[in-house]
Amino acid sequence: MTEITSLLPGAAGDHSGQTPPALLASAFRLAGVGLCRVSGIHEPVSLDPVASGMIEIADGARPRALLRQADPESRSKLITAVRRALAGEPGRLDMSWLLGDTLAHTDVGVTLSDDDGVPVLLFTLADRTAEREEMAQLRRRNKHLWQTVDLNPQLPWLAEQDKGVIAVTDRYLKLVGLKEEEALGFLGWMKVVHPDDLEKMQAAVGRAMMTNEAMDIRLRFKVANQEYRWMRSQCFPLRNEEGNVVQWYGYTEDIHETVLAEMETRWAADHDSLTALPNRALFNRRLDETIARAAQDMTRVGLMVLDLDHFKDVNDLFGHDAGDKLLVQFSKVLQNSIFVEATIARLGGDEFAILLPNLENPQVMQDTIDAIFAELKTPIKFDGRDFDCRASAGWAIYPTQAANASELFKHADIALYEAKNTGRGRYMAFEPRMKNAMQRRVAMINLGREAVENGRLLPYYQPEYSLETGEIIGFEALLRRRDRNGAICLPGSIYEAFHDFEVAEAIGIEMLNMIVRDMADWRARGIDFGVMSINASTAEFRNRDFIQRLIDHADGAGIPRDRFCVEVNEDVFVGRAAPLVRQMILELKQEGFSIALDDFGTGYASLSHLREIPVDSLKIDRSFIMDLFGEAGSGNDSAAIVSAIIKLGHSLGMTVVAEGIETRRQAVFLKSHGCTIGQGFLFGRPAPKAVVEELLLGARKIA
Known part of the structure; x- marks a missing residue:
């Protein structure tokens, strides 16, 4: 660039063996490069058509026109570049030009030459407007992507088949409190995964690597404050043209609040909100599961159903708040009276059930109910009142008194009804004769209901x-x-x-x-x-x-x-x-x-x-x-x-x-x-x- 002036028409020097100036000027025009010559502060500026069209300054304008047309930030850069060129130091700079409401961007070369012994500043201008706009758009996109990654709760990571994790984000390192070298490789995640989840994680990773299929798993990670939080970790294989997996792209996302909400929802669906005991739905599932295991292991299962005597009277006389408190206290009596493996549930209203798996001796049923009734002899106190709480109970044992879960529950319920029918405050074990009595009772009730409905x-x-x-x-x-x-x-x-x-x-x-x-x-x-x-x-x-x-x-x-x-x-x-x-x-x-x-x-x-x-x-x-x-x-x-x-x-x-x-x-x-x-x-x-x-x-x- 410093030798350009020697190639221009009228420049001093010998042109033998060099490209003719006219041909070189044509080459510049074809390349889209404009030429500008300044011979003095008060002399007109010489611009070729390419340069004139590029910065919208007419040929013959004064040098100050160049400064006025330059963007304020570019103006100071131009002055500095000219001073250096006059001192014999040619240079290049990026400049922006004010073209009405828009900007034109150019690469500008500045050098000092002479024209027949007269010093001349020679400028070359290459239009970079389209490139600069594209680069600006790319920068905006990169900024957007950076913000998306930085603000996204998902923390990306990269892994390879033979190296394990090879890259994680700073946010991930900050979250788990590890240094980068500690987090990488095959063992990095083992430092943060909850011990109870390690086996599940190993199985999931092994399965993904063997099948080359995506992985999606929930785990508990130890974070920087040493607490465990629920995370979701997903990864997807990146394949080459031959279909071989070369890398794994994944992310880890904090889903702790979501998991806790799901757990709370599941708990609420399976438990009674008043007593916090399992409800009928959960109890029925456990009953089915317990009977299925007992059938396989050839063990016994005891089922006891209880309800409070005259509970409706408490609601009618003292209000539902008193009834609710009585139910809570009764549930505590049940929990404090049972010292063997058992599921205690509130089935609804004042009806409760106790499931005893692996029943070694039927006497356990008798001992359990004796303990409960002994506790109930002590009046239950709340709101300054003593409530004489009494209950009735019935039980049955699988497989001696029932062939399946449904029959076990039915027979225990029949025994409860028989206990209530004999005076309440009692408990009875199921006997086959009770089934016939219950069938007669049900038939009478149905006859009464049918008589009302059909005007009989x-x-x-x-x-x-x-x-x-x-x-x-x-x-x-x-x-x-x-x-x-x-x-x-x-x-x-x-x-x-x-x-x-x-x-x-x-x-x-x-x-x-x-x-x-x-x-x-x-x-x-x-x-x-x-x-x-x-x-x-x-x-x-x-x-x-x-x-x-x-x-x-x-x-x-x-x-x-x-x-x-x-x-x-x-x-x-x-x-x-x-x-x-x-x-x-x-x-x-x-x-x-x-x-x-x-x-x-x-x-x-x-x-x-x-x-x-x-x-x-x-x-x-x-x-x-x-x-x-x-x-x-x-x-x-x-x-x-x-x-x-x-x-x-x-x-x-x-x-x-x-x-x-x-x-x-x-x-x-x-x-x-x-x-x-x-x-x-x-x-x-x-x-x-x-x-x-x-x-x-x-x-x-x-x-």
Whole structure:
């Protein structure tokens, strides 16, 4: 470049043996190189067409035009380059030129030459605008890629088949707290992988290298603060043209929070949120797995199911918060009472289960339940109250009492039901006879449900007579069921349905609908039926809706509430619901309904009931009337008891009704001892509405 001036036209020197200046100028033009000559600060600038078009300065412009056209950053560089050239030091520089709203980029060469002895600054200009823009775009792309890698949670790495990991990022080194030489090779990852995950990692890496297929694995890595975090490590093979793997490209990504969230989600799906015990879904899986192993290993498995006695009463009386606390405390009792391998689960509501695998001796079941029931003897305390927590339990053992998991659970559940049916607060082991009893119970419940759904229930009415006047003073409404053949069946045919709260309540609602409809019809036709006694089941006294339902039916039909008598059996007072039952009876009384205590004399605490609830009448149980004269071989005890009940009722200002009167001798005895109302086959059997109407429209007296 320093010799260019000697090649230009008019330059001093001999041109022999050199390229002619005109030819060289043509070569520059063809190469896109422009020429510019400056002979003085006040002299016009000589630019060839290429240079003039490149920086948009006309030939003949003043030198200052070059400076004005130069970008400010390039201007100082140009001045420095000119000074050095004048000092005999030619140079090259990158320059940018202001072309309106755009910039032109050139490579500029500067040298000092002479033209016939006159010093001349010679500039060469090569357009680099397109290259500079492409380079700028590449720099932007590189910056974007760098930011993408730097900000991406994925930490890339590179590995080779025979060397292991050959490159990692600084961020990875910072994350795991290793130096680069420690992280590379085949053993680098072994320094950070959790010991429990090493075998899994080795297997995954070995499989990937043998099959040349991608790897995707989750592991725990030790990070710089010595804690372990969950990471996802993936790698993909890079193959050459022959299809051979030459390198592995991979990345490691911190997924700790994601894994913890997944673990929490899985835990929530498999556990009860209240007690933190396994739920039914997880328990069923473990039961299936345990039975499958036991079948293979020929071992025994014990299954125990338990539920809290009268738990619904706790919710009704003290609220669901109290019920929840009781469940939590009960779950702790179970966990603190079992010292063998076991899975304890809450199956739902107040139902729990205990699975005991590898049962060496059936006595372990007995010992376990004994320990639980011993713990339950101590009242559970919370919110300043002592709760007398009782439970019922049943168990079965595989394979002696069941052939598979489903049957094992079913048999344990049958044993639980049998324990509850014998008085609650008990535990029983499964016996084959229980299965038949359960099948009968289920059949009765299904019959009761079917009777409600298909309108097979109907009310029968049995008259109640005044023993003093012989007149009908009212009726007791009694349930009957018509079977598929049209035969009328007694309530005993669906006895177990009354112990199923859902079905029992549905039966009560259907019966009330029909009874009130009959009463309204009689009332509309001017037929006086007296007072209608309605039996309220235990299920109905577990739901406060019963009171409002009775009010709505009576008021909706326009029947005075004092024409209804609610008969209460002492069974409704059993359990924690007794306070609720007493409160409901008080409310019924306040709403204008009369109350009768049915089957009096057979309950466990009849006298306390008389003191605590507003009873209008006592109904002496039929068993005493039938044995009034020792017909059942009990001597005269029944007569003494009946006489005492009559006197007790009168002293408390109550009406006394005798049920089950079948002979005149019984009626005479009862009347002579002050009993005023009688009911029984002597006066009339329970009958449907049509028969009762004939009785009401005809003679209303007994002979």
